[in-house]
Amino acid sequence: MREQKKRATREALSAAALRLALERGPDNVRVDDIAEAAGVSPRTYNNYFSSREQAIVAAVTSEREARVAAAVADRPADVGLADAVIEAIVGQYTAPDEPGRDALLLITTRPALRDAFVDSTTAIEHPLTDAIAERLGDADPRTARVLAASVAAAVRLALEQWLQATAASATTGGLVVPSGSLPDLLRTALAPLTPALDAAEQRARRRRHQ
Incomplete structure:
Protein backbone atom coordinates (compact mmCIF):
# COMPACT_ATOMS: atom_id res chain seq x y z
CA MET A 1 0.00 0.00 0.00
CA GLU A 63 7.04 3.46 -15.66
CA ARG A 64 8.87 3.09 -18.96
CA GLU A 65 11.91 1.54 -17.33
CA ALA A 66 9.73 -1.13 -15.72
CA ARG A 67 7.96 -1.82 -19.02
CA VAL A 68 11.29 -2.22 -20.84
CA ALA A 69 12.52 -4.73 -18.26
CA ALA A 70 9.21 -6.60 -18.32
CA ALA A 71 9.29 -6.77 -22.11
CA VAL A 72 12.77 -8.33 -22.02
CA ALA A 73 11.71 -10.82 -19.38
CA ASP A 74 8.57 -11.75 -21.32
CA ARG A 75 10.37 -12.63 -24.55
CA PRO A 76 10.28 -16.39 -25.24
CA ALA A 77 13.39 -18.33 -24.20
CA ASP A 78 14.18 -19.18 -27.83
CA VAL A 79 14.54 -15.47 -28.68
CA GLY A 80 18.15 -14.35 -28.41
CA LEU A 81 19.10 -11.82 -25.76
CA ALA A 82 20.13 -9.19 -28.30
CA ASP A 83 16.81 -9.44 -30.13
CA ALA A 84 14.89 -9.44 -26.84
CA VAL A 85 16.61 -6.27 -25.64
CA ILE A 86 16.44 -4.38 -28.93
CA GLU A 87 12.79 -5.20 -29.57
CA ALA A 88 11.87 -4.27 -26.00
CA ILE A 89 13.61 -0.91 -26.31
CA VAL A 90 12.13 -0.10 -29.71
CA GLY A 91 8.67 -1.21 -28.65
CA GLN A 92 8.56 0.83 -25.45
CA TYR A 93 10.20 3.98 -26.80
CA THR A 94 8.01 4.17 -29.87
CA ALA A 95 4.61 3.36 -28.36
CA PRO A 96 1.86 5.35 -30.14
CA ASP A 97 1.03 7.43 -27.06
CA GLU A 98 4.59 8.26 -26.04
CA PRO A 99 4.89 11.15 -26.03
CA GLY A 100 1.76 12.92 -27.25
CA ARG A 101 2.00 15.70 -29.85
CA ASP A 102 1.60 18.54 -27.38
CA ALA A 103 4.11 17.04 -24.97
CA LEU A 104 6.52 16.37 -27.84
CA LEU A 105 6.29 19.98 -28.98
CA LEU A 106 6.91 21.20 -25.45
CA ILE A 107 9.92 18.92 -24.93
CA THR A 108 11.57 19.48 -28.29
CA THR A 109 11.34 23.27 -28.17
CA ARG A 110 12.84 23.66 -24.68
CA PRO A 111 16.52 22.68 -24.30
CA ALA A 112 16.16 22.04 -20.57
CA LEU A 113 13.25 19.66 -21.19
CA ARG A 114 15.13 17.91 -23.99
CA ASP A 115 18.03 17.34 -21.63
CA ALA A 116 15.73 16.00 -18.90
CA PHE A 117 14.01 13.71 -21.40
CA VAL A 118 17.34 12.28 -22.54
CA ASP A 119 18.60 11.98 -18.95
CA SER A 120 15.58 9.85 -18.11
CA THR A 121 17.17 6.98 -20.03
CA THR A 122 19.45 6.28 -17.08
CA ALA A 123 16.42 4.98 -15.17
CA ILE A 124 16.26 1.88 -17.37
CA GLU A 125 19.70 0.67 -16.27
CA HIS A 126 18.85 -1.03 -12.96
CA PRO A 127 15.59 -2.77 -13.99
CA LEU A 128 17.24 -3.84 -17.25
CA THR A 129 20.24 -5.19 -15.32
CA ASP A 130 17.89 -7.48 -13.40
CA ALA A 131 16.08 -8.61 -16.55
CA ILE A 132 19.33 -9.39 -18.39
CA ALA A 133 20.78 -11.19 -15.35
CA GLU A 134 17.64 -13.32 -15.10
CA ARG A 135 17.86 -14.35 -18.75
CA LEU A 136 21.57 -15.10 -18.48
CA GLY A 137 21.36 -16.82 -15.13
CA ASP A 138 24.82 -15.33 -14.77
CA ALA A 139 26.64 -15.65 -11.46
CA ASP A 140 28.58 -12.46 -12.24
CA PRO A 141 26.17 -9.51 -11.88
CA ARG A 142 28.75 -7.16 -13.40
CA THR A 143 28.13 -8.59 -16.86
CA ALA A 144 24.43 -7.74 -16.78
CA ARG A 145 25.11 -4.31 -15.32
CA VAL A 146 27.70 -3.42 -17.96
CA LEU A 147 25.37 -4.58 -20.73
CA ALA A 148 22.42 -2.63 -19.31
CA ALA A 149 24.52 0.52 -18.90
CA SER A 150 25.68 0.18 -22.49
CA VAL A 151 22.10 -0.18 -23.69
CA ALA A 152 21.07 2.93 -21.74
CA ALA A 153 23.96 4.88 -23.29
CA ALA A 154 22.98 3.77 -26.80
CA VAL A 155 19.36 4.77 -26.22
CA ARG A 156 20.52 8.16 -24.94
CA LEU A 157 22.53 8.78 -28.12
CA ALA A 158 19.60 7.81 -30.33
CA LEU A 159 17.19 10.07 -28.44
CA GLU A 160 19.62 12.99 -28.53
CA GLN A 161 19.91 12.70 -32.30
CA TRP A 162 16.17 12.31 -32.78
CA LEU A 163 15.21 15.21 -30.49
CA GLN A 164 17.77 17.58 -31.99
CA ALA A 165 16.56 16.84 -35.49
CA THR A 166 12.92 17.08 -34.44
CA ALA A 167 13.53 20.39 -32.66
CA ALA A 168 15.12 21.78 -35.82
CA SER A 169 11.95 20.88 -37.74
CA ALA A 170 9.65 22.80 -35.39
CA THR A 171 8.18 25.81 -37.14
CA THR A 172 7.16 29.19 -35.78
CA GLY A 173 3.57 28.12 -36.33
CA GLY A 174 3.87 25.68 -33.46
CA LEU A 175 4.04 22.57 -35.58
CA VAL A 176 6.52 19.83 -34.84
CA VAL A 177 7.31 17.06 -37.26
CA PRO A 178 9.29 14.13 -35.86
CA SER A 179 12.44 14.02 -37.96
CA GLY A 180 13.82 10.65 -38.93
CA SER A 181 12.67 7.27 -37.77
CA LEU A 182 13.16 6.77 -34.04
CA PRO A 183 12.96 2.97 -34.38
CA ASP A 184 15.73 3.08 -37.01
CA LEU A 185 17.86 5.38 -34.86
CA LEU A 186 17.43 3.09 -31.87
CA ARG A 187 18.28 -0.03 -33.87
CA THR A 188 21.35 1.65 -35.35
CA ALA A 189 22.58 2.80 -31.95
CA LEU A 190 21.99 -0.61 -30.37
CA ALA A 191 23.46 -2.67 -33.25
CA PRO A 192 27.10 -2.44 -32.02
CA LEU A 193 26.02 -4.06 -28.75
CA THR A 194 24.68 -7.19 -30.44
CA PRO A 195 28.07 -9.03 -30.39
CA ALA A 196 28.48 -8.33 -26.66
CA LEU A 197 24.94 -9.48 -25.86
CA ASP A 198 25.40 -12.59 -28.01
CA ALA A 199 28.75 -13.39 -26.38
CA ALA A 200 27.29 -13.06 -22.88
CA GLU A 201 24.43 -15.34 -23.81
CA GLN A 202 26.74 -17.95 -25.33
CA ARG A 203 28.98 -17.89 -22.26
CA ALA A 204 25.98 -18.36 -20.00
CA ARG A 205 24.77 -21.24 -22.14
CA ARG A 206 28.15 -22.98 -21.96
CA ARG A 207 28.21 -22.55 -18.20
CA ARG A 208 24.80 -24.15 -17.84
CA HIS A 209 25.90 -27.13 -19.94
CA GLN A 210 29.07 -27.77 -17.98
Missing part, protein backbone atom coordinates in the same frame (compact mmCIF):
# COMPACT_ATOMS: atom_id res chain seq x y z
CA ARG A 2 2.85 2.37 0.81
CA GLU A 3 4.46 1.80 -2.58
CA GLN A 4 1.13 2.31 -4.31
CA LYS A 5 0.65 5.59 -2.47
CA LYS A 6 4.14 6.76 -3.44
CA ARG A 7 3.51 5.84 -7.07
CA ALA A 8 0.18 7.67 -7.04
CA THR A 9 1.80 10.78 -5.56
CA ARG A 10 4.56 10.74 -8.16
CA GLU A 11 2.03 10.35 -10.97
CA ALA A 12 -0.11 13.19 -9.60
CA LEU A 13 2.90 15.50 -9.42
CA SER A 14 4.13 14.69 -12.91
CA ALA A 15 0.65 15.01 -14.41
CA ALA A 16 0.18 18.38 -12.72
CA ALA A 17 3.61 19.54 -13.90
CA LEU A 18 2.88 18.68 -17.53
CA ARG A 19 -0.61 20.18 -17.43
CA LEU A 20 0.61 23.46 -15.97
CA ALA A 21 3.56 23.59 -18.36
CA LEU A 22 1.22 23.16 -21.34
CA GLU A 23 -1.16 25.81 -19.98
CA ARG A 24 1.36 28.44 -18.90
CA GLY A 25 4.65 27.50 -20.48
CA PRO A 26 7.30 25.71 -18.41
CA ASP A 27 9.10 28.93 -17.48
CA ASN A 28 5.97 30.14 -15.70
CA VAL A 29 5.50 27.06 -13.55
CA ARG A 30 6.90 27.00 -10.02
CA VAL A 31 7.45 24.02 -7.77
CA ASP A 32 4.87 25.48 -5.38
CA ASP A 33 2.33 25.57 -8.23
CA ILE A 34 2.91 21.92 -9.06
CA ALA A 35 2.70 20.84 -5.42
CA GLU A 36 -0.52 22.79 -4.88
CA ALA A 37 -2.12 21.36 -8.02
CA ALA A 38 -1.24 17.83 -6.87
CA GLY A 39 -2.49 18.48 -3.34
CA VAL A 40 0.85 18.00 -1.58
CA SER A 41 3.44 20.21 0.07
CA PRO A 42 6.55 21.56 -1.72
CA ARG A 43 8.60 19.46 0.67
CA THR A 44 6.82 16.34 -0.55
CA TYR A 45 7.48 17.42 -4.12
CA ASN A 46 11.20 17.57 -3.38
CA ASN A 47 11.11 13.96 -2.23
CA TYR A 48 10.16 12.89 -5.76
CA PHE A 49 11.77 15.34 -8.18
CA SER A 50 14.88 17.48 -8.14
CA SER A 51 13.74 19.91 -10.82
CA ARG A 52 10.68 21.25 -12.57
CA GLU A 53 11.89 19.77 -15.85
CA GLN A 54 12.27 16.33 -14.32
CA ALA A 55 8.67 16.40 -13.12
CA ILE A 56 7.34 17.54 -16.51
CA VAL A 57 9.23 14.87 -18.42
CA ALA A 58 8.19 12.17 -15.96
CA ALA A 59 4.62 12.57 -17.19
CA VAL A 60 5.62 10.99 -20.52
CA THR A 61 8.28 8.58 -19.28
CA SER A 62 6.53 7.19 -16.20
Whole structure:
Protein backbone atom coordinates (compact mmCIF):
# COMPACT_ATOMS: atom_id res chain seq x y z
CA MET A 1 0.00 0.00 0.00
CA ARG A 2 2.85 2.37 0.81
CA GLU A 3 4.46 1.80 -2.58
CA GLN A 4 1.13 2.31 -4.31
CA LYS A 5 0.65 5.59 -2.47
CA LYS A 6 4.14 6.76 -3.44
CA ARG A 7 3.51 5.84 -7.07
CA ALA A 8 0.18 7.67 -7.04
CA THR A 9 1.80 10.78 -5.56
CA ARG A 10 4.56 10.74 -8.16
CA GLU A 11 2.03 10.35 -10.97
CA ALA A 12 -0.11 13.19 -9.60
CA LEU A 13 2.90 15.50 -9.42
CA SER A 14 4.13 14.69 -12.91
CA ALA A 15 0.65 15.01 -14.41
CA ALA A 16 0.18 18.38 -12.72
CA ALA A 17 3.61 19.54 -13.90
CA LEU A 18 2.88 18.68 -17.53
CA ARG A 19 -0.61 20.18 -17.43
CA LEU A 20 0.61 23.46 -15.97
CA ALA A 21 3.56 23.59 -18.36
CA LEU A 22 1.22 23.16 -21.34
CA GLU A 23 -1.16 25.81 -19.98
CA ARG A 24 1.36 28.44 -18.90
CA GLY A 25 4.65 27.50 -20.48
CA PRO A 26 7.30 25.71 -18.41
CA ASP A 27 9.10 28.93 -17.48
CA ASN A 28 5.97 30.14 -15.70
CA VAL A 29 5.50 27.06 -13.55
CA ARG A 30 6.90 27.00 -10.02
CA VAL A 31 7.45 24.02 -7.77
CA ASP A 32 4.87 25.48 -5.38
CA ASP A 33 2.33 25.57 -8.23
CA ILE A 34 2.91 21.92 -9.06
CA ALA A 35 2.70 20.84 -5.42
CA GLU A 36 -0.52 22.79 -4.88
CA ALA A 37 -2.12 21.36 -8.02
CA ALA A 38 -1.24 17.83 -6.87
CA GLY A 39 -2.49 18.48 -3.34
CA VAL A 40 0.85 18.00 -1.58
CA SER A 41 3.44 20.21 0.07
CA PRO A 42 6.55 21.56 -1.72
CA ARG A 43 8.60 19.46 0.67
CA THR A 44 6.82 16.34 -0.55
CA TYR A 45 7.48 17.42 -4.12
CA ASN A 46 11.20 17.57 -3.38
CA ASN A 47 11.11 13.96 -2.23
CA TYR A 48 10.16 12.89 -5.76
CA PHE A 49 11.77 15.34 -8.18
CA SER A 50 14.88 17.48 -8.14
CA SER A 51 13.74 19.91 -10.82
CA ARG A 52 10.68 21.25 -12.57
CA GLU A 53 11.89 19.77 -15.85
CA GLN A 54 12.27 16.33 -14.32
CA ALA A 55 8.67 16.40 -13.12
CA ILE A 56 7.34 17.54 -16.51
CA VAL A 57 9.23 14.87 -18.42
CA ALA A 58 8.19 12.17 -15.96
CA ALA A 59 4.62 12.57 -17.19
CA VAL A 60 5.62 10.99 -20.52
CA THR A 61 8.28 8.58 -19.28
CA SER A 62 6.53 7.19 -16.20
CA GLU A 63 7.04 3.46 -15.66
CA ARG A 64 8.87 3.09 -18.96
CA GLU A 65 11.91 1.54 -17.33
CA ALA A 66 9.73 -1.13 -15.72
CA ARG A 67 7.96 -1.82 -19.02
CA VAL A 68 11.29 -2.22 -20.84
CA ALA A 69 12.52 -4.73 -18.26
CA ALA A 70 9.21 -6.60 -18.32
CA ALA A 71 9.29 -6.77 -22.11
CA VAL A 72 12.77 -8.33 -22.02
CA ALA A 73 11.71 -10.82 -19.38
CA ASP A 74 8.57 -11.75 -21.32
CA ARG A 75 10.37 -12.63 -24.55
CA PRO A 76 10.28 -16.39 -25.24
CA ALA A 77 13.39 -18.33 -24.20
CA ASP A 78 14.18 -19.18 -27.83
CA VAL A 79 14.54 -15.47 -28.68
CA GLY A 80 18.15 -14.35 -28.41
CA LEU A 81 19.10 -11.82 -25.76
CA ALA A 82 20.13 -9.19 -28.30
CA ASP A 83 16.81 -9.44 -30.13
CA ALA A 84 14.89 -9.44 -26.84
CA VAL A 85 16.61 -6.27 -25.64
CA ILE A 86 16.44 -4.38 -28.93
CA GLU A 87 12.79 -5.20 -29.57
CA ALA A 88 11.87 -4.27 -26.00
CA ILE A 89 13.61 -0.91 -26.31
CA VAL A 90 12.13 -0.10 -29.71
CA GLY A 91 8.67 -1.21 -28.65
CA GLN A 92 8.56 0.83 -25.45
CA TYR A 93 10.20 3.98 -26.80
CA THR A 94 8.01 4.17 -29.87
CA ALA A 95 4.61 3.36 -28.36
CA PRO A 96 1.86 5.35 -30.14
CA ASP A 97 1.03 7.43 -27.06
CA GLU A 98 4.59 8.26 -26.04
CA PRO A 99 4.89 11.15 -26.03
CA GLY A 100 1.76 12.92 -27.25
CA ARG A 101 2.00 15.70 -29.85
CA ASP A 102 1.60 18.54 -27.38
CA ALA A 103 4.11 17.04 -24.97
CA LEU A 104 6.52 16.37 -27.84
CA LEU A 105 6.29 19.98 -28.98
CA LEU A 106 6.91 21.20 -25.45
CA ILE A 107 9.92 18.92 -24.93
CA THR A 108 11.57 19.48 -28.29
CA THR A 109 11.34 23.27 -28.17
CA ARG A 110 12.84 23.66 -24.68
CA PRO A 111 16.52 22.68 -24.30
CA ALA A 112 16.16 22.04 -20.57
CA LEU A 113 13.25 19.66 -21.19
CA ARG A 114 15.13 17.91 -23.99
CA ASP A 115 18.03 17.34 -21.63
CA ALA A 116 15.73 16.00 -18.90
CA PHE A 117 14.01 13.71 -21.40
CA VAL A 118 17.34 12.28 -22.54
CA ASP A 119 18.60 11.98 -18.95
CA SER A 120 15.58 9.85 -18.11
CA THR A 121 17.17 6.98 -20.03
CA THR A 122 19.45 6.28 -17.08
CA ALA A 123 16.42 4.98 -15.17
CA ILE A 124 16.26 1.88 -17.37
CA GLU A 125 19.70 0.67 -16.27
CA HIS A 126 18.85 -1.03 -12.96
CA PRO A 127 15.59 -2.77 -13.99
CA LEU A 128 17.24 -3.84 -17.25
CA THR A 129 20.24 -5.19 -15.32
CA ASP A 130 17.89 -7.48 -13.40
CA ALA A 131 16.08 -8.61 -16.55
CA ILE A 132 19.33 -9.39 -18.39
CA ALA A 133 20.78 -11.19 -15.35
CA GLU A 134 17.64 -13.32 -15.10
CA ARG A 135 17.86 -14.35 -18.75
CA LEU A 136 21.57 -15.10 -18.48
CA GLY A 137 21.36 -16.82 -15.13
CA ASP A 138 24.82 -15.33 -14.77
CA ALA A 139 26.64 -15.65 -11.46
CA ASP A 140 28.58 -12.46 -12.24
CA PRO A 141 26.17 -9.51 -11.88
CA ARG A 142 28.75 -7.16 -13.40
CA THR A 143 28.13 -8.59 -16.86
CA ALA A 144 24.43 -7.74 -16.78
CA ARG A 145 25.11 -4.31 -15.32
CA VAL A 146 27.70 -3.42 -17.96
CA LEU A 147 25.37 -4.58 -20.73
CA ALA A 148 22.42 -2.63 -19.31
CA ALA A 149 24.52 0.52 -18.90
CA SER A 150 25.68 0.18 -22.49
CA VAL A 151 22.10 -0.18 -23.69
CA ALA A 152 21.07 2.93 -21.74
CA ALA A 153 23.96 4.88 -23.29
CA ALA A 154 22.98 3.77 -26.80
CA VAL A 155 19.36 4.77 -26.22
CA ARG A 156 20.52 8.16 -24.94
CA LEU A 157 22.53 8.78 -28.12
CA ALA A 158 19.60 7.81 -30.33
CA LEU A 159 17.19 10.07 -28.44
CA GLU A 160 19.62 12.99 -28.53
CA GLN A 161 19.91 12.70 -32.30
CA TRP A 162 16.17 12.31 -32.78
CA LEU A 163 15.21 15.21 -30.49
CA GLN A 164 17.77 17.58 -31.99
CA ALA A 165 16.56 16.84 -35.49
CA THR A 166 12.92 17.08 -34.44
CA ALA A 167 13.53 20.39 -32.66
CA ALA A 168 15.12 21.78 -35.82
CA SER A 169 11.95 20.88 -37.74
CA ALA A 170 9.65 22.80 -35.39
CA THR A 171 8.18 25.81 -37.14
CA THR A 172 7.16 29.19 -35.78
CA GLY A 173 3.57 28.12 -36.33
CA GLY A 174 3.87 25.68 -33.46
CA LEU A 175 4.04 22.57 -35.58
CA VAL A 176 6.52 19.83 -34.84
CA VAL A 177 7.31 17.06 -37.26
CA PRO A 178 9.29 14.13 -35.86
CA SER A 179 12.44 14.02 -37.96
CA GLY A 180 13.82 10.65 -38.93
CA SER A 181 12.67 7.27 -37.77
CA LEU A 182 13.16 6.77 -34.04
CA PRO A 183 12.96 2.97 -34.38
CA ASP A 184 15.73 3.08 -37.01
CA LEU A 185 17.86 5.38 -34.86
CA LEU A 186 17.43 3.09 -31.87
CA ARG A 187 18.28 -0.03 -33.87
CA THR A 188 21.35 1.65 -35.35
CA ALA A 189 22.58 2.80 -31.95
CA LEU A 190 21.99 -0.61 -30.37
CA ALA A 191 23.46 -2.67 -33.25
CA PRO A 192 27.10 -2.44 -32.02
CA LEU A 193 26.02 -4.06 -28.75
CA THR A 194 24.68 -7.19 -30.44
CA PRO A 195 28.07 -9.03 -30.39
CA ALA A 196 28.48 -8.33 -26.66
CA LEU A 197 24.94 -9.48 -25.86
CA ASP A 198 25.40 -12.59 -28.01
CA ALA A 199 28.75 -13.39 -26.38
CA ALA A 200 27.29 -13.06 -22.88
CA GLU A 201 24.43 -15.34 -23.81
CA GLN A 202 26.74 -17.95 -25.33
CA ARG A 203 28.98 -17.89 -22.26
CA ALA A 204 25.98 -18.36 -20.00
CA ARG A 205 24.77 -21.24 -22.14
CA ARG A 206 28.15 -22.98 -21.96
CA ARG A 207 28.21 -22.55 -18.20
CA ARG A 208 24.80 -24.15 -17.84
CA HIS A 209 25.90 -27.13 -19.94
CA GLN A 210 29.07 -27.77 -17.98
